[in-house]
Amino acid sequence: MSRIFKVLILSLFLATSSMAGSDGQNELSKDANGGVKDCFETVNRGIFAFNQAIDGLIFEPLAKGYLYLPSPIRTGTSNFVGNLSTLLTIPNNVLQGDLGIAGKNTLRFIVNSTVGIVGLFDPATAIGLNSYEKEDFGQTLGSWGVGEGCYVVLPVLGPSTARDALGSLGNYMGGDAWYNVTVRNDTHYFSDFDYYASKGAGGVDFRAKNFDDINNLEENSIDFYASVKSLYLQDRRKRILNARGATQTQDDSDWEEIE
Amino acid sequence: MLVKKIIKTLLISILSLFFTVNSFSLEPKDFVQQTVDKAAKALDQNLSQDLKISKLKIIALKTVDIKGIGFYSLGKYRKNISDQKKEEYLEIFTKYFLKTFASRLAQYSDPKIIVKSQKKLNDKYTMVSSVLIATEDKPEVKINWRVVTKDPENPLIIDLIIEGVSLAKVQKEEFSSIIKSNDGDINALFKNLEEFVEKE
Numbered sequence: 001m002s003r004i005f006k007v008l009i010l011s012l013f014l015a016t017s018s019m020a021g022s023d024g025q026n027e028l029s030k031d032a033n034g035g036v037k038d039c040f041e042t043v044n045r046g047i048f049a050f051n052q053a054i055d056g057l058i059f060e061p062l063a064k065g066y067l068y069l070p071s072p073i074r075t076g077t078s079n080f081v082g083n084l085s086t087l088l089t090i091p092n093n094v095l096q097g098d099l100g101i102a103g104k105n106t107l108r109f110i111v112n113s114t115v116g117i118v119g120l121f122d123p124a125t126a127i128g129l130n131s132y133e134k135e136d137f138g139q140t141l142g143s144w145g146v147g148e149g150c151y152v153v154l155p156v157l158g159p160s161t162a163r164d165a166l167g168s169l170g171n172y173m174g175g176d177a178w179y180n181v182t183v184r185n186d187t188h189y190f191s192d193f194d195y196y197a198s199k200g201a202g203g204v205d206f207r208a209k210n211f212d213d214i215n216n217l218e219e220n221s222i223d224f225y226a227s228v229k230s231l232y233l234q235d236r237r238k239r240i241l242n243a244r245g246a247t248q249t250q251d252d253s254d255w256e257e258i259e
Numbered sequence: 260m261l262v263k264k265i266i267k268t269l270l271i272s273i274l275s276l277f278f279t280v281n282s283f284s285l286e287p288k289d290f291v292q293q294t295v296d297k298a299a300k301a302l303d304q305n306l307s308q309d310l311k312i313s314k315l316k317i318i319a320l321k322t323v324d325i326k327g328i329g330f331y332s333l334g335k336y337r338k339n340i341s342d343q344k345k346e347e348y349l350e351i352f353t354k355y356f357l358k359t360f361a362s363r364l365a366q367y368s369d370p371k372i373i374v375k376s377q378k379k380l381n382d383k384y385t386m387v388s389s390v391l392i393a394t395e396d397k398p399e400v401k402i403n404w405r406v407v408t409k410d411p412e413n414p415l416i417i418d419l420i421i422e423g424v425s426l427a428k429v430q431k432e433e434f435s436s437i438i439k440s441n442d443g444d445i446n447a448l449f450k451n452l453e454e455f456v457e458k459e
Binding site: 035071074209212216219220221222223225226227229230231234235237238250254255 | 366417420
């Protein structure tokens with residue numbers, strides 16, 4: 001854990017430096033094309049290779065085994081970790097000013113935690129509380145106009161930016177109710193294990209859901225690191241804009257000069 | 260009398276030619292739906308993987324602006340290379356594109372894509388919106404298609420945007436990363452592409 005905090009503190013420093021300037025976008029954290037700068041590319045590539053090794057040794061085999069489990073078990077696991085993520089989403093809905101969505105997600109959490117048996121089932125979707133979108137503190141900072149800062153790759157956790165890593169600190173400083181009742185406070189009902197097991201299950205579930213896509217991307221990339229970086233940054237941009245249509249996220253000036 | 264007859268015949272010929280040409284003009288969303296239906300058919304058939312891949316390559320050659328994607332992927336570097344280098348690049352890029360395109364798609368079996376709408380961005384491009392229908396294991400996926408409509412009779416796909424992520428942009432940034440890490444030497448990209456194409 002202390003290692004994660006060291007990385008996060010380093011990120012805090014990087015993010016703070018990226019917040020100078022009127023629009024929160026420090027020119028120093030932008031590359032020549034206006035994209036997010038990879039300030040520590042050599043280190044990032046090293047951590048990326050380490051993460052790939054961890055994936056090959058742990059996550060990929062677990063995900064492969066997980067895919068053999070009956071579909072209802074996988075759906076239940078996915079629902080369970082998704083329901084816990086609502087606890088992080090709700091305060092971020094509030095911070096982003098989406099009070100209606102915060103209310104809807106609170107109702108969603110209550111219905112799924114009770115009628116849905118601790119979140120294993122998703123009756124909320126069946127009664128119209130659907131279209132759930134995860135939110136986190138990195139997205140909230142982004143919606144407030146804070147720039148990404150440098151691109152970073154975190155050990156085990158994967159691609160991030162200085163801003164998103166700084167946002168993750170919010171989870172550990174009281175922003176995530178699930179972390180508070182398991183690790184932060186001694187509630188006697190939950191232990192640290194419950195938190196880390198749920199995070200591990202979420203990781204395996206994600207890897208399993210994207211098993212072929214990730215393997216296919218790796219197989220068809222001539223620079224897998226650059227592909228993952230581009231995917232991550234584009235996806236974050238879309239989430240921060242809460243974009244529903246593709247035209248909102250695309251830069252058309254990019255295409256104008258093609259003849 | 261004869262002159263009148265000739266003029267009448269000519270007019271009829273010109274008018275029929277006009278209507279024939281227009282009948283081939285295709286709305287971008289119909290073009291995308293036809294293309295995905297063709298691709299789904301190639302994937303749905305009980306064919307060997309090799310045959311599926313060769314069918315997908317034929318579809319790509321007819322419906323994708325491979326040259327456009329190639330130049331877009333080169334980004335700013337395309338401005339500084341000779342015409343001869345451009346030709347060399349397009350040749351290797353086409354092979355690379357067809358290999359990755361077919362290999363990426365061949366993993367899907369019987370994908371159900373429904374085209375929803377289209378939005379004209381400008382005279383050159385139209386964005387077509389579609390969804391990949393959810394399956395038991397995977398949720399619904401929004402897919403947008405950037406279609407080049409400079410020649411309305413011959414629309415071509417130039418980018419796929421999956422849940423807000425542009426695949427052409429991913430490729431552009433991948434190519435840029437390789438060139439940058441080799442001190443701006445474009446030959447390093449050519450070498451990487453050639454190695455990839457030759458890889459079994």
